[in-house]
Amino acid sequence: MLNPGTxxxxxxxxxxxxxxxxxxxxxxxxxxxQQNWQAGNMGRDG
Incomplete structure (x- = not known):
C-alpha cells in the first residue's frame, strides 16, 4: 500500500x-x- 503521506x-x-x-x-x-465530461459520465452510467 502507498504511504498515506506520499x-x-x-x-x-x-x-x-x-x-x-x-x-x-x-x-x-x-x-x-464540463458539459462534455457530464455527457461522458451519463453515457457510461446509463
Missing amino acids: HAASLATMISTATLSVSSKPVQTLEED
Whole structure:
C-alpha cells in the first residue's frame, strides 16, 4: 500500500496541476469541457 503521506502529496500535486491547466483555459472552453465530461459520465452510467 502507498504511504498515506506520499499519497496526499501526490494528490496535492495532481490537484495543483489540474488547477493550473484549468486556469489557463478560456471560460467558454471550460464550460464546454464540463458539459462534455457530464455527457461522458451519463453515457457510461446509463
